[in-house]
Amino acid sequence: MRWANVSRFATGMLVAGAAALSVYSVCQAQTTSAVPVVLRSANEFSSIANKNDRSIALFNEAAKVIDSPRCLNCHPVTNRPSQGDAMTPHQPLVLRGADGHGVAPMLCANCHRAENSDTGHVPGNPKWHLAPLSMAWQGKSIAQICAGIKDRSRNGDRDLAALVEHMSKDDLVGWAWKTDAGRKPALGTQAQFGGLIQAWVDSGAVCPPL
Ligand code: HEC
Ligand code: HEC
Numbered sequence: 001m002r003w004a005n006v007s008r009f010a011t012g013m014l015v016a017g018a019a020a021l022s023v024y025s026v027c028q029a030q031t032t033s034a035v036p037v038v039l040r041s042a043n044e045f046s047s048i049a050n051k052n053d054r055s056i057a058l059f060n061e062a063a064k065v066i067d068s069p070r071c072l073n074c075h076p077v078t079n080r081p082s083q084g085d086a087m088t089p090h091q092p093l094v095l096r097g098a099d100g101h102g103v104a105p106m107l108c109a110n111c112h113r114a115e116n117s118d119t120g121h122v123p124g125n126p127k128w129h130l131a132p133l134s135m136a137w138q139g140k141s142i143a144q145i146c147a148g149i150k151d152r153s154r155n156g157d158r159d160l161a162a163l164v165e166h167m168s169k170d171d172l173v174g175w176a177w178k179t180d181a182g183r184k185p186a187l188g189t190q191a192q193f194g195g196l197i198q199a200w201v202d203s204g205a206v207c208p209p210l
Helices: 003-034 051-066 142-150 160-169 171-177 190-202
Strands: none
Touching: 051 142, 051 190, 142 160, 160 171, 160 190, 171 190
């Protein structure tokens, strides 16, 4: 390469580098402002006097958990789970099968054992399987997810008390706070999340308007 070409090349690299840097900082700024950092507790909403408004505010707070990759990856709108914070399609290709436990020989339990494998970076839980299509959340608004969760024809025929029980006690839901090493847990604690759902039910289980 002649020197003139080398220096043109070097200038090109610098410009490209600067452009990449500025794109990077824009992305950074957007990410940090969009990602919620704390989960507020139910009692922090008691000052909202209007019961409907309070109920909606409580659900929106709980949605910081519901609408997070730890839950959404198992509640897809297709037959394939997604993975990671970027919610990319599950690798390798696995499909839900008749009951959410996969299609042989790619059954969920072949790889997802009763406990997390930190060395293998594989999440674990004895009940690990995909939520049915009627409970698909990915790509839906908080209001749509809320309506679906309350609809007994879609939610596994759960009344409101059963929903509180499931969200605050179920250990597959609870995995979201007991992730394998390197995977970000859901915000707050399952107890705090359960408290928000309980307070949402106590205030009339009002969903945000569709
Ligand atoms: C061949 C092994 C294998 C099979 C079979 C398998 N998985 Fe996975 N799965 C993995 C591995 C490995 C990861 C971790 C990938 C990563 O995030 O690096 C993973 C990650 C996931 C995640 C991402 C969790 C998160 O929040 O990031 C979900 C959800 C998931 N699997 C669901 C399923 C379901 C449901 C089935 C059955 C239908 C299944 N997997 C079958 C190996 C498998
Ligand atoms: C490993 C996969 C997996 C993960 C992770 C997961 N779920 Fe589920 N979820 C399921 C399956 C499977 C069902 C259906 C089983 C049932 O009805 O008991 C379900 C059902 C539900 C239901 C029943 C009602 C409905 O309409 O969806 C709720 C509520 C729920 N999950 C909440 C959550 C929340 C909140 C999280 C995250 C904190 C979460 N799930 C994480 C697999 C998962």
